[in-house]
Amino acid sequence: MTAIAAPALSRGLPEAPVMTEATMQPPLHPTSGPDYNPVVTLNGWTLPWRMNGDWKEFHLVAEPVEREMAEGMTANLWGYNGQSPGPTIEAVEGDKVRIFVTNKLPEKTTIHWHGQILPCGMDGVGGLTQPHIPSGKTYVYEWQLAKSGTFMYHPHSDEMVQMAMGMMGFFVVHPRDPQQHRVDRDFVFLLNAFDIDPGARVPRIMTMTDFNLWCWNSRLFPGIDPLVAAKGDRVRVRVGNLTMTNHPIHMHGYDFAVTGTDGGWVAPEARWSEVSIDIPVGAMRAYEFDAVHEGDWAIHCHKSHHTMNAMGHDVKTFIGADKRLTTEQIRKLVPDYMPMGATGMGEMAEMSMPLPDNTLPMMAGWGQFGPIEMGGMFSVMKVREGLAAGDYSDPGDFDHPPGTVAYEWTGDTPDAAQAPGASEPTPKSSHDDHHKRS
Numbered sequence: 001m002t003a004i005a006a007p008a009l010s011r012g013l014p015e016a017p018v019m020t021e022a023t024m025q026p027p028l029h030p031t032s033g034p035d036y037n038p039v040v041t042l043n044g045w046t047l048p049w050r051m052n053g054d055w056k057e058f059h060l061v062a063e064p065v066e067r068e069m070a071e072g073m074t075a076n077l078w079g080y081n082g083q084s085p086g087p088t089i090e091a092v093e094g095d096k097v098r099i100f101v102t103n104k105l106p107e108k109t110t111i112h113w114h115g116q117i118l119p120c121g122m123d124g125v126g127g128l129t130q131p132h133i134p135s136g137k138t139y140v141y142e143w144q145l146a147k148s149g150t151f152m153y154h155p156h157s158d159e160m161v162q163m164a165m166g167m168m169g170f171f172v173v174h175p176r177d178p179q180q181h182r183v184d185r186d187f188v189f190l191l192n193a194f195d196i197d198p199g200a201r202v203p204r205i206m207t208m209t210d211f212n213l214w215c216w217n218s219r220l221f222p223g224i225d226p227l228v229a230a231k232g233d234r235v236r237v238r239v240g241n242l243t244m245t246n247h248p249i250h251m252h253g254y255d256f257a258v259t260g261t262d263g264g265w266v267a268p269e270a271r272w273s274e275v276s277i278d279i280p281v282g283a284m285r286a287y288e289f290d291a292v293h294e295g296d297w298a299i300h301c302h303k304s305h306h307t308m309n310a311m312g313h314d315v316k317t318f319i320g321a322d323k324r325l326t327t328e329q330i331r332k333l334v335p336d337y338m339p340m341g342a343t344g345m346g347e348m349a350e351m352s353m354p355l356p357d358n359t360l361p362m363m364a365g366w367g368q369f370g371p372i373e374m375g376g377m378f379s380v381m382k383v384r385e386g387l388a389a390g391d392y393s394d395p396g397d398f399d400h401p402p403g404t405v406a407y408e409w410t411g412d413t414p415d416a417a418q419a420p421g422a423s424e425p426t427p428k429s430s431h432d433d434h435h436k437r438s
Helices: 002-009 159-164 324-331 428-437
Strands: 050-052 055-070 073-080 089-092 096-103 112-114 138-144 149-154 169-174 185-194 213-216 227-230 234-241 247-251 256-261 276-279 283-290 295-301 364-367 370-374 378-384
Touching (some): 089 096, 149 159, 149 234, 169 234, 185 227, 227 234
Parallel strands (some): 089 169, 227 378
Antiparallel strands (some): 050 055, 055 073, 112 149, 234 283, 247 276, 364 370
16 A cells, blocks of 8 residues: 555645535535536535546545534534534545545544445455554555445544544545536435434434434534525435435435435335335435426435434423413512423424423424424425535525415315215104104
8 A cells, every 4th residue: 555655645745625514515516537427415515636647536534523513512522523414525436546634533443435336445444454544544445446336435533433423424436437427416414323412512422323413414403404406307306314214214205216226226126115215224226307397395214203402311201281270380489491292292393392402493494384393304405496416505486386385274174084885873852753763
């Protein structure tokens, strides 16, 4: 590895750009080599590179980072180049890539290039295929990209801690043929999860299943960017899962074709239609659709607890309980006390109850018709007529055509319909007379 990397080292390390903004950055279009339509990372960015001869060189820095998870909450995580997840790496099938990894963590690390076909010594499993990267040192990974597709990167050194702290990122390899698998808009995001007590900033690293913050790219709704598309666009969504459970991702308003997995592209004759696609642990799925239906379409995990923020697991159920008398007594001691849960939890989305510092309400977000009552793994696919090709800005609320919004009915309620062939109900008086005669 040292002999191969020596020519690059004579030029010094490539720049290691840092991004601290939590908003989605514009796509990074190629300036040399084969053309491709770059991806857009939700609340993220693509890592710039330099060309050094035949090698495309990147520089990742593993380091402690601060990540705003949504307005009002910031977490102290570990990540790359200023963010968690780290920046998306983009390249082209057949490229020779050289990736410098500098470790600024307080412990050793490595990077595993999840799903890539590469020499064993570049696979990034500390102790097995390479020495661990000590704190303060820089190691080099280099190989030729064998195939196009969607891949991930994450540590294979103290993996439980480092992934729980937010160390992960996407690696997208575009086809050599610019027309192969081409779409108009290509979105990527990772599913990750944290257990952070309200008021705290550092995740609990020993949590196995009871996470309280379910994220897309370390962000929580309403802090997750919308996915914006122009009407008529061919749209691809690539979703990677590095949490501890599966996630059925459901998108409203469309059916879509599953076109990719970690293993590669799904042949056209083998693709299947879905409206929800389950993303297994440690896996990626890509799906595509034609954006023909305008609107603001919800996209979310269909595990209902995964669309909540700061979810407590020991909350009592009070549905149906009359808490009025109890509320009166408690308010004598705590004037601002607000009872919750007697009629469900939707009221929490409208309450302005005090919260501990550095946490979020369980339900959040407002739309043009009121509270959305969601959190966690939730966003909106916004399809609009006439958007420019490179326009990913939020177009605002959808202007519904007249007569296309559900409305309140104030007229008479029709009688319940009878099933075909069902007998008419026996009048009560006749039933009573029959009972008396018997």
